[in-house]
Amino acid sequence: MNLHFTILSLLLLTLSGYPCHGESAERIFYDAVRAEASGDLKLAISLYEQLSQNLHSANLHSNLANLYFKVEDYGRAVLHFRKSLLIDPDNREATSNLAFALEMSGVSNDTIHEGNPAFSATAQTIWALLSSAVLWGGLLLFIRLSTSNLLSSKSISFCFLWLGLLSFLGWGWMKSRNNSEHLKREIIVLDNQSAKKNSSIPLRRFAGEGSDHNTLIKPGTSLFLDLDQYGNHRVHAGPDGTAWHLARSHNGSDKGWLKSNEFAKLLSP
């Protein structure tokens, strides 16, 4: 009896350690919605943030972005609209809200590099599966035709067609994969919670607080973390333990060091 009680207690204790799952996650979401409705925006934000530590949904990030927008934290508003659109790219409302948030924060829409949706990061799986299907399907057809003596001079045309299609699909896959790698490095510059709201963030020349800056970046701007020769992010640890990251704009015109609390990654680590 005691053993059963102990197991049951441990199980309950374990489950209580994961409040963001299942019904508890939805409960927190509803609490946040109610807090927002009652005008307690800070509480609503903290609840959504607590929830977004472990779980994500398009509506969660969209609501959180709205709240940040209302408290005029445009950098975080842009970040969460982008996250919402990553989960649900067809959300028109989030798209228009993102455009408005960018306008309010004074960031050009051009800083968001979207490119052709056919080669977007999310299309990578489709390209990969299509490439595989054409590769193996073509090989099987080739073997079948050679078995049934149907392979003739037309086989050369078939080979060229097959290779051309395969090359195109492979190129599309690689392009989509490049966009995916790019997205993994994308960050959004955030307001560093200084006295002045939405003040520009300096891109320093060197990884140090006292360093002169190359340029000033507005919160909400999209940047990309630089990679070193081994493909890792270029990080420098300061004497006080602050991690400094080297980032640059999409066209490479703006480049400098940022503290880890001055930006957030779009994708989960």
Add this chain to the structure above:
Amino acid sequence: MRKNSIFLKCMIFFCAVPMNAQNPELRVETAFEPSSITLSNNTIYKITIYGSQESPLGKVPSIPGLKFSSTPRTFRSASFINGVPSVRFELTFEVQPEKQGTFTIPSWNLKVGTQNCEAPPATLQVLPPSHRDKKRQQEQKKQEQDLREAAFLELSTPRLFMFEGETMEGKITLFIWNRLPVTRIERIPTKMGDGFSITELGQPVENRNIERNGKVYNAYSWNFGITGALPGMQSISFSSVLRVRVKQSRNSPFGSPFFSDPFFGFGSEEGLEVNSDAISMEIRPLPQNGRPTEFAGAIGSFVLSSSIDRDRVSLGDPVRLTCKVKGSGNFSAIPAPSLSLGKDIKAGPPAFNFEGSASTMHLGEQSFEYVLTPQRPGLLEIEPVRFSFFDPDKQNYQTLTTQAHSLRVDPGEKWIEPVSQEGRIDEAPAQKSVNDMFQTESEPGDWLNSITVADPLRSKLFWLTQAVGLFLVCLFILVRIRTRDPLLEERKLKDRLLENKIRDAVKHGDWTGFYKHLSRRIRLRISMACPDSNPSALSSVELISLLKKHGFSNTVTEGVSQLLQTCENSEFSGSSESSTSLESELTHAQSILGKLK
């Protein structure tokens, strides 16, 4: 110093290790080889020392009219004559006669090791040049003249004297005969002579079809600024190198590839050095008399002007004073005129700007821009600017003065702290209303554990697809290998060949060939349809019964029987042509053969 005074000491530096077995009895012989030459030829003065291989020390007596080469050649030898070792050392000088007559080198002393020896006298007879020699000399001179005229440099300067520090505009022109196969100018003209400095030569000006010496030339001209650097009589010339295509001729009479063919030719490229005649110029020092105190090295002919950008400013505002020196002279060496402005106006360092012939820096306008800052309010006066220079044409010093400029300075206004750039960026307002712009969702939607982009290379589905594909391909290949029948493959190959032959026969209207190959193909098809039989050995009747035995329908057997009959008729009677065309026969046969499976 004459070259025929050769010290044989120099031989010590390039002599080899002498042999140890020295003959104590040394013998020295000298001779001219040949001992009689014409004036245009050279001879060899040879000194042979028997009994030693050591380099001698001594001095060949200088003979007026004979020119000895500065680098003698040496030769050592050792041999056994009747079992007795013999060593020898030879030293040879090339000798060029300068006049005709008989020349005798008297006996002279030389030291070999520790022993002193005497070189015997030698006599050379130099005869007057023969008719052949004269002709050869004339040809050589003509070719040298031709070569000089093929490409040459011409230097021109405005006058043959200049003053120390003066800059003139010079011109160097490279004339290239239009028949000379020049591939490129390897080295543009370079100055020879330390008494002058010149500006860098830029791009040349090209002029075509210029006649000189009865030839047509292409001329390339460079203008440059030439400045006298050292006083006294100085010489200046120019040298350039052209790349010229030449024929490779080993029989060149003078060892120069350019002489081998007067019209040159196609072959390898050689460098042809082209020199200008040297010009001697006098560089005179500047006179000390009448030199103004403002003179700072400007030599030429100039006009001076000055201006200010505004005549009324507030206290602290800058005013630009521009002095312009226009004319011709040594602009590159002219310093900015010094200003005497007093305490009321403060001047910054001037900015230089030259507009004119940048390559020679000789003709143009040099402007000096000063930034003046008035130090007190009121009506101030900018003092005239004085500029002195030496005029080389008038050969005296001149001093120019600009007019004074009045400047009204108002009291300054109160300083207002400017709004910082960063602040202005941050405060860029967005005037749009945000009310009701966003809709809050009341439902959370589908939950995700993370926002990541799916990587197909880490997806199980992707690798499962690859595995299935690979498995199917392997399976197909295995099945293909297992079910492969070599006999059937061979028959299929034969069938394809026969089909091609039949089509060829149709193409060429060959009735006999058509039926011959059709008959063979029918039998082959029957052998494929009835694997246990050998149809090539069977008659038509037996083949039909074989088909019936294997269960083929009457339509097929009758069709095959008809085809075989037609083929046999064609083969034995020779009357193959029928009223139908070969194409229709082929179509009919194909339809029946298609059923023989």
